[in-house]
Amino acid sequence: AQSVTQLDSQVPVFEEAPVELRCNYSSSVSVYLFWYVQYPNQGLQLLLKYLSGSTLVKGINGFEAEFNKSQTSFHLRKPSVHISDTAEYFCACSGAGTASKLTFGTGTRLQVTL
Amino acid sequence: DAGVTQSPTHLIKTRGQQVTLRCSPKSGHDTVSWYQQALGQGPQFIFQYYEEEERQRGNFPDRFSGHQFPNYSSELNVNALLLGDSALYLCASSTPQGGETQYFGPGTRLLVL
Numbered sequence: 001a002q003s004v005t006q007l008d009s010q011v012p013v014f015e016e017a018p019v020e021l022r023c024n025y026s027s028s029v030s031v032y033l034f035w036y037v038q039y040p041n042q043g044l045q046l047l048l049k050y051l052s053g054s055t056l057v058k059g060i061n062g063f064e065a066e067f068n069k070s071q072t073s074f075h076l077r078k079p080s081v082h083i084s085d086t087a088e089y090f091c092a093c094s095g096a097g098t099a100s101k102l103t104f105g106t107g108t109r110l111q112v113t114l
Numbered sequence: 115d116a117g118v119t120q121s122p123t124h125l126i127k128t129r130g131q132q133v134t135l136r137c138s139p140k141s142g143h144d145t146v147s148w149y150q151q152a153l154g155q156g157p158q159f160i161f162q163y164y165e166e167e168e169r170q171r172g173n174f175p176d177r178f179s180g181h182q183f184p185n186y187s188s189e190l191n192v193n194a195l196l197l198g199d200s201a202l203y204l205c206a207s208s209t210p211q212g213g214e215t216q217y218f219g220p221g222t223r224l225l226v227l
Contacts, residue, residue: 004156032214043118043204044157044218051214090156094214101147101170102206102216104156 002027002093006105013112015083021076021108023091030096033074035065038088038107047089050074051096061085086112116141118207118219126225127195135190135222139207145169146188147216148180151202163188192224200226 003026013019025031032051036044048059055067065076074091088107094100119138127133139146145164149157159172163182182188186207192199202223206216 034215036218043120043220044206046215046217049215092156096214100214101159101162101172102149102157103159106156107154 002029002031002095002103004091004093004103004105006091006108008108009106010109010111013081013110015112015114016080018079019077019081019085019110021089021091021110023074023076023105025072025074025091025093027072027093027095031093032096032100033065033067034092034094034102035059035063035074035076036090036092036104038090040087044090047076081110081112083112083114085110118143118205118217120203120205120219120222122222123220124223124225126227128227129195129197131195131226132191132193133195133224135192135203135205135224136187137190137205137207137219138187139205140217143207143209143217144186145208146182146186147206147208148188148190149204149206150174151204151221153201157204160190195226197226200224 005024007022034049035047050067058064090107091105092102121136147162148160151157162170166182177193179191202221204221205219208216
């Protein structure tokens with residue numbers, strides 16, 4: 001079984017500032033890791049994923065994340081945020097393999113202000 | 115290329131009633147998963163369908179059931195609705211070739227009164 005912990009329920013940040021959203025996972029088997037974004041009253045949009053290979057993965061909208069196996073972390077970063085990045089961000093993992101179920105964290109609300 | 119679609123977008127039911135939610139997967143996808151997202155929470159896995167059979171199931175009671183049709187679309191049925199079933203129900207589709215990545219629809223928001 002897997003579990004995902006998102007340590008920060010809310011992260012306030014000023015526009016053009018950098019941001020890091022933290023995610024830690026727990027699993028007894030190899031995992032795939034994902035970050036999804038949810039805008040108000042919408043479904044989930046995939047930002048980026050780590051399956052294997054390079055531990056630094058780049059996604060859409062200028063986001064990137066780094067897989068750290070020793071620390072069981074997969075933190076999301078963006079060097080300069082925009083107002084439009086205000087949304088709920090979910091970290092998720094699945095067992096490595098085809099079509100495994102996703103286990104989600106409780107989400108981090110990123111609030112970008114001027 | 116149409117993405118994952120779900121219907122209806124919103125639904126209001128009363129306790130004890132039954133509800134059916136529908137999902138059409140992304141073109142070329144044959145696997146459908148359903149998730150329940152309660153207010154302020156992350157999505158919770160309900161079950162997954164592949165080749166018209168339930169392949170995996172999360173920790174949900176038997177009141178939650180599903181079906182997958184030959185065209186890969188899927189239904190989620192919930193019987194004997196409880197107030198606690200109020201949530202956003204999300205459908206996600208994937209394909210064996212890229213099966214590790216699930217693409218989500220906009221969801222159906224269910225309110226049980």
